[in-house]
Amino acid sequence: MIRYSKPPVLLHDVIEEIGSVVRLLEHNAPYTPLGGWYRPDADPDAPTFPMWFQNDWVHADLRVPGAELFLFHERVMQAARDFYDAQVIVPHSVYVNLMAALAKSGPAHTDNPRFHGRDRSNTPMWLLRTMFWSGLFDHYAIVQATSIWWMNDVEGGGFMYWPDGPDKPPREHVGTMANTALVGDNHGMFHQVGPVGPFDQGTRLVTPRAEFAPTPDRSGDWAITDHGTVRYQAPLDQCRVSVLWKADVYRNEQEQRQQMANTLSIPDVARIFDRDLEQRGTDVRFDLDHLEDPGLIAAVSAVYPEATPIDKAPSIFDAA
Template identity: 25%
Template sequence: MANSSRHPMTPLVPPKYVTDIYTTEEEKLLFDVVRNNGPWQLTVAHHFTSAEEYMAVSGPKDLDPSVKLELSDLLTPTFRGYLGNYGVAYEQEAHDIYFSRKLLDMIKGMHGAQYAVPHTFLFNLRPPAHSFDAGHFDGASWRGINLNNTPLWLISVMAKSGLFDRWSVKAGQVIAYYYDSAIDGGFTYWPDGPDLPPRRFAPPFWNSGLLTDNEKMYHRGEANGPRDRRKVRGLQLNSLIAGEGDDEWVIRNDGTEIARYHNADMRFLFHYSAHVFDDRADLTQYLEHTDDLTIETALNMLIDDMRSRGVSFEEPTDPLVDRTFISIANQAYAMAPAEYPQEAPLDRVGAA
């Protein structure tokens, strides 16, 4: 890891509180898409195939490597859908918001950049739920490597290693929160690095949030809703949620209902991200792929670096899914927040 007084997982620009992010018309459009265009998968189902992959991204600082977890142990009813990604609007109703001049200018402005390209536009929706997320940072991008072609666990380890900065792509996010309750459900973030005390964005909130650099900042969505309703019995990796009528949300397994909620029970966020480029040369290098990083090069660099650190392991035949290798890489570059707000302690598997 590069020697610096600045922690590598510290945002390039401090987060800024913002309000009135979307117009009334935009809000209606976005919520109509979420309600009518489902069903939507669990967030975990989008990104992970094993507990080791999850822990490489969101595991606690005091993770005990002898404790063997399965992905099913870490499930919470947190669902996700994508409105757009990588310059393409997936949900056509959201096309104009995905290419919003306002949002792009906000992100360009935070970095003082000349150009911006829309990247990920997603939403999370969640009824009362625990949060086993010990703190994470969003999936970073490098020229040639991003969430569209690389597993999230590897992206997380790459970012923590500090080995790949010469290929990094700057990004920023506008995150709007919607949770009309004061029963937990806030947002914890570590703007000064994970080793220093966190800050907390407390609910209730509505169409307010952060202009931020979440690819360089640890953060977490806190547990929310009445504590006795946070566990969904029968929740599976293939569980889906969909809107029903004007006010209800239903979770189903293979068409069988396992839980039902009202709007007032739900916590939502809309997460907009863009890549930014300082000048035309920076943009051209990205668009024309003249200096791209490959997954093979990244893995070889990590393997060489771990061996130089004295980490002993057998090189796997398929490192992208090898659970033992993923666990070893995570331990080699272990990093996580050191403390949590008193109002929002970390939920522990088995203790929730």
């Protein structure tokens, strides 16, 4: 049984001095197209990527200088403590999205789940997601708080979210978004980035080698350069800039110790699924040697389908 999260908390006036964020953005340029690294088969010379750029500022093996501004933001940390009624907040990720000229929305989705012992480094993503939607592994789930902070107000660029579950209408954070943050559960709550202007030329596409960076003249403009040619140039404040933060959440240190010591192996996962599949009276069973087999993926996913949120907007990533 999936329990949907309560509505996220909106914070205002989150960053005291926006210039410090602009400097962080500049120091960590250039930015590369979202998904470029896990679409290794994409033609490096074909313009198939929207102008949705991303960089990591903090993950397990990285912390760029200055990222503490977001990583240990006290009001965001406190909002997460309050949201989950939890004492232990362990921030682990900060990353940045820069977007322009997306005529349609991003995908409506929940963020990828992690479990103690199982994450994308050792488990196929379809299996992690099916584990989440099955509800069979809630006891092992790593609860993660998310904050999304927006730097500026642009044309479009709203944020749709489904705080009452996927079968209830979404709400939208749009219009006055500059220096606000939404803190909540993006792993349990569907959400979707709305279309981002400028809209005069539809969704503009770039190749996976495109880079987004400040222009050399230090004018404050940023430019997307693709195969040596400037494809787009605008002041930074006309680009949708958002900074995402994620933290692991534990009710207290005792619970943290217990949960971290209680990890799942792949045979554990198969055993728990198989027991439930048997109780459901289906013949589907796990085959540990063929976890990427399309037939197995389809059969298991059909038993534990993902929800589809109502009123979701068409996505730039929908099949044509």
